[in-house]
Amino acid sequence: MTSPDRADDRPLTVVDEHAHTWSPAAARARFREGLAGPTAGIAAGHTQANLISVPADWAYDVLLFCQRNPKPCPVLDVTDAGSWTTVLAGGADLRTDLPRYRVWRNGELVDEPTDVRAYWREDLVSFLIGCSFTFEWALSAAGVPVRHVEQGRNVPMYVTDRRCRPGGRLHGPLVVSMRPVPPPRLAAAIRESSLLPAVHGGPVHCGDPSVLGIADLGRPDFGDPVVAEPDDIPVFWACGVTPQAAVTASRPPFALTHAPGQMFLTDARDEQYRVA
């Protein structure tokens, strides 16, 4: 098992200024070799995905939870039990091709390796869930600055006081990502993201963070704080880390997930998920 304490766990947008030109397969190959870090800004125009793998006897609960909470949990693919391949990425291995994973036992985080082959089980069903990094290309193209990418940081993510609708044994709070948006670009940010419902769609809230129970934007629960311009409006999108918050709250005996912000790069193009 790879050590969870790699020294290179910095944003890849800083490590490699050409990361936006990587192909998804090239990105996966580098992650397979052990490279780790946030994936915002990598492989322009390709769909990124959150991962959660659970034992088969929890699969219905996860799928039901996702169906009942489609904003945070839009499911892009579900594997058959034991399979580490996906229709979304030819030749990919879900056990090795993400930058960094989280390993959970009874709701407790027990490891953060860059490879989970040592943890793999034959009964694991994997869910790939849309990620808002996907629509950042559309935001950029529409003139919306993506400040966390500009600043070489992971996107800030926050646990809110909104409860998801439970699904079977799974329950927990809504997690959101936040991007500061200049007021003249707010309409474009809402429009462009709304057209991509498979990667969280439009925002769940704009403005006062306290409406979501967020006390301090400078102290995200996951990822890095981002520096906003004075007039920027904080815009909050439902986030694919929500299943991890459900794992913490619901304590399934075992789960694997991606590390927040360190996503699976699929071969799918964002355009495939654009509704109009």
Added chain:
Amino acid sequence: MTSPDRADDRPLTVVDEHAHTWSPAAARARFREGLAGPTAGIAAGHTQANLISVPADWAYDVLLFCQRNPKPCPVLDVTDAGSWTTVLAGGADLRTDLPRYRVWRNGELVDEPTDVRAYWREDLVSFLIGCSFTFEWALSAAGVPVRHVEQGRNVPMYVTDRRCRPGGRLHGPLVVSMRPVPPPRLAAAIRESSLLPAVHGGPVHCGDPSVLGIADLGRPDFGDPVVAEPDDIPVFWACGVTPQAAVTASRPPFALTHAPGQMFLTDARDEQYRVA
């Protein structure tokens, strides 16, 4: 159990010219009293839904099949086992409030009652799946004629030669509905339906029916043939009867569904499912 041979199984748009003004609750109450017939054109602006109920040990297969085939099977709600209520319609009873049902044993159609209380089981999980009748209001508002409603008929539906992606033990062909669209209105029809992915979204095909393996538009597999104008282009949308075709192909021991075209009227407004 109500007889499957009611005499009033004609289009309600013919039976009652004011059906578009009914509230969803009023429509459900009439269906509960035994009225039956296609629901296109009823309760303007409200979301209609397909129904499939299966024993709990088949629920994961159904939900997985739906996730893997989101165009024909966009899931709007899943009930807990044994429950006949849904968050989509206050006070509704899924056992009585649809115009007509189909009862399936081992993939064979065994009854078409207007009430399924006699067939209900404590282990049934019900799936409500988006219906294209929902976007017909948007089509009308955009100047697209809805010919089957104009003609007081059920929408024509066809089993295609396209295979759905299997989910667990469920497999089968894609079923589509067809609406003839005048060429000047084709763009509007595509745009308006695409903005409603939860009710099948944009069409899967426009034009030559043989591309989908459909031999004769005049002989639909479900519903009624519709009269087209000479220049009309046949436009095909994925259809929520697809799970019934999967029941036929996959032969689960038991299932309840709606009768094709005779949908569940929810309290949800179409606008709730519009992405932008």
